[in-house]
Amino acid sequence: MLRTPLSFPSPEVRTMSSAPPPGLDPERLRGFLDRERPGLVSGPLSARIIEGGRSNLTYVVTDGTGQWVVRRPPLGHVLATAHDMKREHRVISALHPTAVPVPEPLVLCQDEEVLGAPFYVMEFVAGTPYRTAEQLAPLGPERTRAAVLGLVDTLVDLHAVDPEAVGLGDFGRPDGFLDRQLRRWGKQLDASRSRDLPGIDELHAALGRELPRSPAPAVVHGDYRLDNALLDEDDRVGAVLDWEMSTLGDPLTDLGLLTMYSVPLDLPHSPVSTTAAVPGHPTPAELIERYAARSGRDTSAISWYTAFAWFKLAVILEGIHYRYTLGQTVGAGFDRIGDLVPVFIEHGLTTLQEG
Template sequence: MQEIVGIDPVAVTRWVDDLGIEFTGPLSFDRIGLGQSNLTFLVRDTEGRRWVLRRPPLGHLLASAHDVVREARIMSALADTDVPAPRIFGVAQDPAISDVPLVLMEFIDGQVVDTMEIARSLTPQRRREIAMSLPRTLAKIHAVNLDEVGLSDLASHKPYAARQLKRWAGQWEQSKTRELPALDDLTRRLVAAMPEQRELSLVHGDFHLRNVIVSRDNGEVIGALDWELSTLGDPLADMGSMLAYWPEPGEDTGGDFPASTLEGFPNRAEVAQIYLDETGRDPQALKFWHTLGLWKVSIIAEGVMRRARDNPANKAAAGTPTVERIDALVHKAREIADAAGI
């Protein structure tokens, strides 16, 4: 049996058998996905059946980081809701199977638009169909009844904006490579403009085009992936974050993946309106969360750039953010804030 870095194929095969899953061996395991965090494997048997296996990254981990067991709990809780999430078949926390937890889940056969090559291969009509489905999928996530699915104890119920601002402002202080008065000014403005939190919902935490599987037939989202950053908070945070990853033609904030600038993808206002029409939520508060989303993306990008500078081995295959792109993100955030009176 093949040797795979990060898992023991013999032990995993035994575990899959113990779960009562029907397969014809031997199983094969192949790394998939662009993710820099949890490792994801496509598992196949000799008759073409497929599953997905997840484990934390290799190396030393912070206690709460890359918690695949927590992620599996969230996805399991969504099994009987309208949210399109992969079904969980099993969670292994046995040293005889693996020295780190493993999660086996459903393989959803669709398309992941995670490279510009794939995005360009789509027709403008298909791009539009995918874009329309994204905010509707977020609305389904935010409609989940936390008590009914058993997720009301997932995270703090304290106001989410304050939690986010404290966390990411601290992150900026730790990871910045230079002084950036424009970002510091934006931080002050966001703190002063925090909207009152009127509701608490499940927040995906990392919802964007690259983290969903769409139908090859009609562009509908059939699988929402990567729930490791999920928490409880203000639902508009997810929509604001999605808008932050949605550059329009002529903008230079998209980094290596400016897919939404291609013909067929609607502009941010239209995408936002679909969500607001679906949910009846506050458009003014969404402007705050859009600004915060861009602010947060710029801080994350600075951290990635810092790690790549400190150790060239940390450079991601997709490319490292540049000072120019980070400055463009901050500039765009300030533009949105100015227009919103933040």
């Protein structure tokens, strides 16, 4: 199962109810925490689930005094490699002592008898994930600009981490990273191919012909964008979230994805949220310049990485469209996903040609 790195506007947190949310039994969790972290919890736990289009499930739990966050795989049968709680827990544990802001991991549970699946508990970090232009716009141009540039600075901090020094030297396979990524998403396209998509095979082939030489490997987030971060009251990145796609690889793939999400799509009523058109939002060129200046990395091939991001998102959108045609999606907006795919393909081709 591939995670869908998209944000569909939705409420942040479901309203608290007397019944526990699916996938988390507060009493069983309390028993586990009392055994593994005695004194952490001082009363009965209640829980609510956080929304936001994530494939792994995220809950906020509280005893009325303190708050914590629980992460577990989706309900039902899942591929362990796609929802590896141990791996997610490992990367934030390694990064927590560094300059990269991540929640403090508290405990990992691999015993499926507790909640029906492996899970981990981490600290609750207060902050706002800005998912839509409507949410971000009230900050105003100056604060918006500072917040997004701060996101770039945090990305530089992440890519500056020495994987060996933090125990992540074996966290991935950097050699041949881009080639494997391109082949992986090509296979995913073939698995979702149900209609003619002019230009997508041309884009895939062109990306393969122009494969850049990767810089030194770094810890990459894999889905780095504004709504995978919490901004604090001063509009600074208080925590980077959702590390399920992280690995060791080419750091410019993170920058390419962030650049792609910073291109205004000008698609009214799009089910794919973006904040790029908000006044004050830095342009893609400004983000690239900021990253290059602060990291010292050569970003001359960034057009390839941005075009690859357009291709990857086109494939993901086509997969969603395909599942929609089979009646396998539930919710609003899925009927419009198919119309977005040609837009992403065109952006990918144009970006690669202009690079």
